[in-house]
Amino acid sequence: MxxxxxxxxxxxxxxxxxxxxxxxxxxxxxxxxxxxxxxxxxxxxxxxxxxxxxxxxxxxxxxxxxxxxxxxxxxxxxxxxxxxxxxxxxxxxxxxxxxxxxxxxxxxxxxxxxxAGATALGVLTRNGPILGRTVLITGASGSVGQLAIQLARLGGARVIAVTRSKADRESLIELGADQVLTDLENAPHADLIVETLGGPSLVRAVNLLNVGGQIQSLGWSAGEDAVFSGFDTLMKSGGTLQGFAIGxxxxxxxxxxxxxxxxxxxxxxxxxxxxxxxxxxxxxxxxxxxxxxxxxxxxxxxxx
CATH class of the missing domain: 3.90.180.10 (Medium-chain alcohol dehydrogenases, catalytic domain)
Structure with a gap:
C-alpha cells in the first residue's frame, strides 16, 4: 500500500x-x-x-x-x-x-x-447543557469555531462570534451567530467562552465571564504569552478557566x-x-x- x-x-x-x-x-x-x-x-x-x-x-x-x-x-x-x-x-x-x-x-x-467537530462538541458539552446560556467563541472563522457556532445554536445558546475578519460577518450569522464582533473590547459577558487564540485574548476573556461562568482554552494561535496581573475578577465571579484538547x-x-x-x-x-x-x-x-x-x-x- x-x-x-x-x-x-x-x-x-x-x-x-x-x-x-x-x-x-x-x-x-x-x-x-x-x-x-x-x-x-x-x-x-x-x-x-x-x-x-x-x-x-x-x-x-x-x-x-x-x-x-x-x-x-x-x-x-x-x-x-x-x-x-x-x-x-x-x-x-x-x-x-x-x-x-x-x-x-x-x-x-x-x-x-x-x-474539529469532536473538539467543538466536546468543549461545548464538557460541563453540562448550554440551553439558554450565552456562549462567546473567539477565532470563530476557523474550522472549530464554525462548527461550535452551529452546535451552540442547536444546543439553545445565544452565540457571540469573534473574528478579526469583517468579511466573515455574514457567513457567521448564517451559521447561527446572534452577534459578530471583531474584538473583545465591547463584547458582552458570557456564561461559556470558547477561547481559541490564547495570549492577550485569553487574558481579556477572563473579564467577560458571568457569575459561575467558564472559559475553555483550546488553542494558542496568537503565539504570544498570556500575562495575568491577577485573578481577582475570576475569583469574584466564581468562574473557572480550563484547558481543553481532544488529544x-x-x-x-x-x-x-x-x-x-x-x-x-x-x-x-x-x-x-x-x-x-x-x-x-x-x-x-x-x-x-x-x-x-x-x-x-x-x-x-x-x-x-
Missing part, C-alpha cells in the same frame, strides 16, 4: 506492507482525508520524526477487523480519528474512534468532523452524534479546498496561509 512518510528530505509518498489491525482495532480503506493545521504545520516545517506517518482525520470503508473486536462489519462506511497513520491508503483505528457514515453522506464531509480522548461517541446532524442538514461543513491525495503536500501548505478558512480534503482513487 502507499502512504506519506517523513524522510530525511521531507514528506514523501512511500510504499510498504498493508497494515493489519490488532485486538480493539479496525483497518479502514481510506477514501478521504481531511487536513488539520496542527499536523500540516509539523509536516511542512519538519516537526515529525523520520519514518512517521502523519494523519488524524479520515473516512472510508472497514476492510478488516482485529481479533475479538466489536465493530461494524467489513464494508461499513466510517469516519475515523487517530493520532497517526491517516495519510495512507489503509489506516488503523481504534473501534471507539469510529462512527458509521450513511450512504447519503459524503465521506469528505464526514472526515472534516473527526477532529487521546476516544471520539466515536461524539462523531456518532455529529453524523446525523450532518445527514439532516442541521450541521454544515466548510470544505474550501478539495484535491486528489497526490496533492497532499500542496494542500497542507495552502491551509497554513493567512486567510484560509474551513477545511482541505484529499480524495483517494476509487478502488472499484
Amino acid at each position: 502507499h502512504f506519506y512518510r517523513v524522510t530525511d528530505t521531507g514528506l514523501e509518498l512511500s510504499e510498504g506492507d498493508r497494515t493489519r489491525p490488532s485486538a480493539g482495532e479496525v483497518a479502514i480503506d481510506v477514501a478521504a482525508i481531511a487536513l488539520n493545521r496542527g499536523e500540516s504545520r509539523r509536516a511542512v516545517h519538519g516537526g515529525f520524526i523520520k519514518g512517521f506517518v502523519p494523519g488524524w482525520d479520515t473516512a472510508g470503508v472497514i476492510s478488516e477487523i482485529g481479533p475479538g473486536t466489536k465493530a461494524p462489519p467489513v464494508g461499513t462506511r466510517v469516519v475515523a480519528r487517530g493520532l497517526s497513520g491517516g495519510w495512507a491508503e489503509c489506516r488503523i483505528a481504534h473501534f471507539e474512534d469510529i462512527a458509521i457514515v450513511p450512504d447519503d453522506v459524503d465521506l469528505g464531509d464526514a472526515a472534516t468532523l473527526a477532529t 487521546e480522548r476516544r471520539v466515536g461517541s461524539l462523531l456518532a452524534q455529529l453524523i446525523p446532524l450532518l445527514q439532516s442538514g442541521k450541521l454544515r461543513t466548510s470544505i474550501q479546498l478539495r484535491r486528489p491525495w497526490d496533492e497532499l503536500l500542496e494542500a497542507a501548505v495552502a491551509i497554513l496561509q493567512p486567510g484560509f478558512r474551513g477545511k482541505a480534503v484529499l480524495d483517494l482513487p476509487d478502488r472499484d
